[in-house]
Amino acid sequence: MQLILEIAFTHIAGRGRQTLVAVIGVAVGVGFSIAMAALMEGGQDDFVEQLVNTMPHVEVTDEERSARRQPAEAVFAVTEISGLRPREDRRGIINPTAALAWLGGWIPGRFAPSLNAQGVVRFSGREVGATIIGIDPQSEPGVSPIVGEFVAGDFAALTAGGNNVVIGDTMAERLGAELGDTVTAVSSQGLTRNFRIVGLFHTGTTARDEGEAYALLKNAQILAERPNAVNKIRIKLDDPNQAPMVARRVEAELGYKAVAWQEANESILEALVVRNVIMYTVVAAIMLVAGFGIFNIISTITHEKARDIAIMKSLGFAESDMRRLFLLEGVVIGFGGSALGWVLGFGLVYALSLVRFELAATGQEMTQLPVAWSIWHYLIASGFALAAAAVAGYLPARRAARQNPVDIIRGAT
Amino acid sequence: MSALIEAENLTRILHETVPVTLVKDVSLTVGESEFIAVTGPSGSGKSSLLYLLGLLDRPTSGTLRVGGRDAEPMGEGERARTRLSMIGFVFQFHFLLPEFSARENVEIPMRKLGRLSRPEMRAWAAEILESLGLEGHIDKRPDQLSGGQRQRVAVARALANDPPLILADEPTGSLDTKSSEQVFKILEALVRERGKTVVAVTHDLGMAARMDRRIHLVDGMVEADEDVAGAQAQRT
Numbered sequence: 001m002q003l004i005l006e007i008a009f010t011h012i013a014g015r016g017r018q019t020l021v022a023v024i025g026v027a028v029g030v031g032f033s034i035a036m037a038a039l040m041e042g043g044q045d046d047f048v049e050q051l052v053n054t055m056p057h058v059e060v061t062d063e064e065r066s067a068r069r070q071p072a073e074a075v076f077a078v079t080e081i082s083g084l085r086p087r088e089d090r091r092g093i094i095n096p097t098a099a100l101a102w103l104g105g106w107i108p109g110r111f112a113p114s115l116n117a118q119g120v121v122r123f124s125g126r127e128v129g130a131t132i133i134g135i136d137p138q139s140e141p142g143v144s145p146i147v148g149e150f151v152a153g154d155f156a157a158l159t160a161g162g163n164n165v166v167i168g169d170t171m172a173e174r175l176g177a178e179l180g181d182t183v184t185a186v187s188s189q190g191l192t193r194n195f196r197i198v199g200l201f202h203t204g205t206t207a208r209d210e211g212e213a214y215a216l217l218k219n220a221q222i223l224a225e226r227p228n229a230v231n232k233i234r235i236k237l238d239d240p241n242q243a244p245m246v247a248r249r250v251e252a253e254l255g256y257k258a259v260a261w262q263e264a265n266e267s268i269l270e271a272l273v274v275r276n277v278i279m280y281t282v283v284a285a286i287m288l289v290a291g292f293g294i295f296n297i298i299s300t301i302t303h304e305k306a307r308d309i310a311i312m313k314s315l316g317f318a319e320s321d322m323r324r325l326f327l328l329e330g331v332v333i334g335f336g337g338s339a340l341g342w343v344l345g346f347g348l349v350y351a352l353s354l355v356r357f358e359l360a361a362t363g364q365e366m367t368q369l370p371v372a373w374s375i376w377h378y379l380i381a382s383g384f385a386l387a388a389a390a391v392a393g394y395l396p397a398r399r400a401a402r403q404n405p406v407d408i409i410r411g412a413t
Numbered sequence: 414m415s416a417l418i419e420a421e422n423l424t425r426i427l428h429e430t431v432p433v434t435l436v437k438d439v440s441l442t443v444g445e446s447e448f449i450a451v452t453g454p455s456g457s458g459k460s461s462l463l464y465l466l467g468l469l470d471r472p473t474s475g476t477l478r479v480g481g482r483d484a485e486p487m488g489e490g491e492r493a494r495t496r497l498s499m500i501g502f503v504f505q506f507h508f509l510l511p512e513f514s515a516r517e518n519v520e521i522p523m524r525k526l527g528r529l530s531r532p533e534m535r536a537w538a539a540e541i542l543e544s545l546g547l548e549g550h551i552d553k554r555p556d557q558l559s560g561g562q563r564q565r566v567a568v569a570r571a572l573a574n575d576p577p578l579i580l581a582d583e584p585t586g587s588l589d590t591k592s593s594e595q596v597f598k599i600l601e602a603l604v605r606e607r608g609k610t611v612v613a614v615t616h617d618l619g620m621a622a623r624m625d626r627r628i629h630l631v632d633g634m635v636e637a638d639e640d641v642a643g644a645q646a647q648r649t
Contacts, residue, residue, distance in 0.1 A: 003525060
């Protein structure tokens with residue numbers, strides 16, 4: 001084996017420039033694959049992080065996932081009831097105090113109850129449909145996406161009590177209302193109540209900025225005619241990845257539908273998977289091209305060394321030895337290219353991580369490219385490269401090994 | 414005297430657009446310590462016969478035993494191993510690996526066989542090369558050697574694993590008279606002093622006359638297989 005390796009090295013060392021080109025071909029492929037993977041995954045992490053930051057990790061609502069088991073089903077084995085829907089309960093989450101106390105006992109994170117009610121906000125003849133969200137000002141900041149996003153007034157103004165509301169800046173614009181104006185909220189129950197705007201927020205999420213109004217829980221309950229009711233508990237976890245686990249436990253214990261952020265954004269996460277598939281397809285394509293370079297050089301070597309192959313076979317080398325020889329030459333080039341590609345990839349990723357630019361839209365924030373560092377990018381890229389090198393080396397190697405030495409020796413004589 | 418090679422009715426047909434019969438119905442036995450010339454006009458199948466005997470090619474029909482073992486059922490790997498340990502080839506052209514020194518070229522078959530340790534291989538390679546008059550050229554690469562020297566390195570390589578049988582295909586065909594004589598003397602010495610069997614294809618009749626036995630081929634068939642009288646006399 002060592003002998004074969006030595007001959008392989010001698011062959012590729014004997015054609016320095018061509019080898020260098022093939023090695024660089026692989027290295028560029030590996031390097032750019034690594035850089036691309038780092039950018040793609042960085043972007044993805046960044047995206048998921050924003051997704052995770054703007055929404056609760058687990059949302060418990062007063063709905064049930066499926067209808068309760070019917071008494072008839074319990075009694076008769078053959079009973080089958082179709083078209084059942086879970087019952088809607090205007091009371092919201094039953095006994096929220098106990099539920100919150102139970103959650104407080106073990107949830108690794110923060111949570112807040114709220115009552116979401118549909119309604120309309122009116123001001124000077126204009127009206128905008130809105131979700132009126134009744135919140136508890138003590139626990140809300142732990143889970144709220146709006147607390148840090150105020151453009152006028154602040155969230156703390158709600159704490160003071162009274163008929164106050166905070167709304168999104170887009171809604172205010174549409175209503176023509178400003179900070180300090182009094183708007184009228186109308187619930188689907190037909191009740192009306194006046195609120196003074198004590199804060200305007202801008203989260204960047206249009207649905208939120210245009211359609212949400214936050215008031216005290218008590219006020220929302222009165223407006224919706226649902227005294228003491230809570231229909232939503234939003235949970236923020238210290239570790240967002242635990243969300244499905246927490247959601248399962250909550251749902252099992254409370255019986256209410258608990259949706260983890262992964263479930264709520266399944267289609268987005270699926271899109272990310274598709275993105276990754278596309279990325280690795282591109283990586284594979286790059287490696288394929290690099291593989292052609294290797295195929296080319298190994299083919300050339302086997303053609304030039306046809307006589308040597310014949311003579312080595314006449315000396316007593318088997319076909320498998322010859323195959324191994326040229327396969328090895330391909331893999332050696334693959335290894336060299338991978339090693340150089342790691343250096344190149346590291347350099348590229350480092351350079352990308354240094355790039356800073358101003359966001360054109362806002363013009364205020366300096367931002368940098370999201371770049372992910374992971375050893376896996378390196379391993380996967382060189383895995384592809386080695387596989388491509390092995391295939392590219394194997395094909396000409398097999399052909400060369402099969403050659404009948406007699407044909408070549410006869411040809412030379 | 415046990416037989417190194419026993420061939421019965423060896424036939425080799427090349428299946429091209431028009432089938433070409435290279436070797437036809439050749440039967441012969443080669444024993445130990447023989448010095449055999451294979452002669453015949455161009456295209457008479459001399460080289461083809463040699464390749465068949467050396468397991469480089471497979472006969473279309475007929476049976477062949479090498480060292481008492483039937484070659485027919487041998488797989489490619491086993492044929493390669495048999496060549497490695499039992500047969501040394503010398504061709505018209507030296508066919509040395511150009512990137513390796515004389516010594517390395519001789520060591521390659523030894524390393525493939527792996528019977529000796531590395532220092533032993535080095536010593537043995539040097540010994541063979543020196544015995545063929547190549548002292549001082551051991552670490553030169555083929556392109557630094559003369560034609561005669563290269564051919565002697567090729568002979569040394571054929572001897573690397575100390576095989577009982579040397580098959581030579583026009584070993585002096587591309588050499589000048591002086592070098593030819595030198596290489597011939599070496600081959601002769603292998604038979605006389607080391608007890609090897611040398612089968613050499615040649616169309617140099619003067620050279621063939623100095624060998625012990627002559628197999629004359631015409632159109633792929635053995636026309637004559639005779640002891641060379643002169644050589645017999647010389648030997649006694």
